[in-house]
Amino acid sequence: MDPDAVDALLSGESDDDDPVADDARVPHGSSDDREVLDFSANTNPTYPAAVPRIYETALPTAREYPADDYSAFRVPAGEYVGCDPESVIPTAGGLAAIRLAMGTVVHSGESVLVPAPSFSEYGREVRLQGGEPEFVPHDELLDADPADHAMVAVCNPNNPTGELYDPARLREYADRCRRAETVLLVDEAFLDFTEDASLAGEDGVIVARSLTKMFGLPGLRAGFAVATGQLRERLAAARLTWSLSEPAAAVGAHCLRQTEFVAETRQRIARERPRMASRLGDRFDVFESDAPFLLCDAGSSEAVDAAIAEARDHDIAIRDARTFRGLDSHFRVAVRMPAENDRLLAALGV
Incomplete structure (x- = not known):
């Protein structure tokens, strides 16, 4: 390594062309608060029993x-x-x-x-x-x-x-x-x-x-x-x-x-996703999805803030999708278990 580069590392300074120093970590969904119902991460809310x-x-x-x-x-x-x-x-x-x-x-x-x-x-x-x-x-x-x-x-x-x-x-x-x-x-x-x-x-x-x-x-x-x-x-x-x-x-x-677990999960998502999309569609523009989540366009950045706050008031986390390139009025929600989904829909007033 170039001696100047070593000196820069030791001093905490970075090269202008250093991709590691220049590229900040990317924000993602998920909450580490166990008291919060997490709709911000698209993970299955259950796992195989064994x-x-x-x-x-x-x-x-x-x-x-x-x-x-x-x-x-x-x-x-x-x-x-x-x-x-x-x-x-x-x-x-x-x-x-x-x-x-x-x-x-x-x-x-x-x-x-x-x-x-x-x-x-x-x-x-x-x-x-x-x-x-x-x-x-x-x-x-x-x-x-x-x-x-x-x-x-x-x-x-x-x-x-x-x-x-x-x-x-x-x-x-x-x-x-x-x-x-x-x-x-x-x-x-x-x-x-x-x-x-x-x-x-x-x-x-x-x-x-x-x-x-x-x-x-x-x-x-x-x-x-x-x-x-x-x-x-x-x-x-x-x-x-x-x-x-x-x-x-x-x-x-x-x-x-665990083929049976996979099949049951697919069936649950296939039932719950259209139900959630229909209800959320009363207030937001909802993207068609083949995945275990739904992207919603709230219409404005302020409306996203309001939706996030409403969910938070009910101890629910949803994903602020404005961190994705090109999205400025969007949030994303996972498709979870039926009772949990009902809780989210009630929190968002739909």
Whole structure:
């Protein structure tokens, strides 16, 4: 390292071109107040019944380093998304999979097509690699030319708007990216709330998956990336050693086999989401959604403040969506259990 750079680090000063120093952390939903009913984070309010037992059983193994091949995790992960288990790269959550993907593909000075509004971490992760995010309206992304870009990032279903991309068009776009020699990164954090098939195992595609959303375990930090061929080899080589704790791997492997839990969750969301959308639509403009959340346009920034305050007065947290690029009068709410949803609707007067 350059001596001047070392001196700057020691003194607390930063280089004007330092992406780490220049890029602030991104705000997200979720509340750590146990007295608050949290509609700001899109996680399942329940988890598979055996999770505490599985975790407790695995906890003593945390006194030893885990086996770094993670075969007991990769096999159910591959079955869950329909790919060869050898293509699964374990990570500490979906965001770790996104960082791993960008860290192995994006180099300084290269550009990445990023949807907007969408998950704000994409742009930040690109900049942390020294790359340049080029923002494209999320509903126009599949029309954008991938040529001359290192990567295209897709969130499917998109967060915070909630809609799925057409499966045929997305696969056609994956083909277009392959021909352009551009990597397609597909963040499928919410895809398992839908019936659509994963792109896991497609050549030239990196899929990022998380156990956070469907299985209601954000603090577990378990997820995985999927890739094939040379992409897979690069991800596997760059992955942090012992990237999953043994309890996280054991709980994750168990959750990924809970097909009945997944089916019941999908059914509940399919019942509750339109009911909530109809009621919220009496006061707000509500976006159509295929995900376990609803984006609402309150009409003005002041109206968002009012809605947030009304919810807070009833010990409920909702997500201020004005932190998403291009949104200035919006908030987002999760779809939770029926009685909890009723409590939110009453708090908002709908």
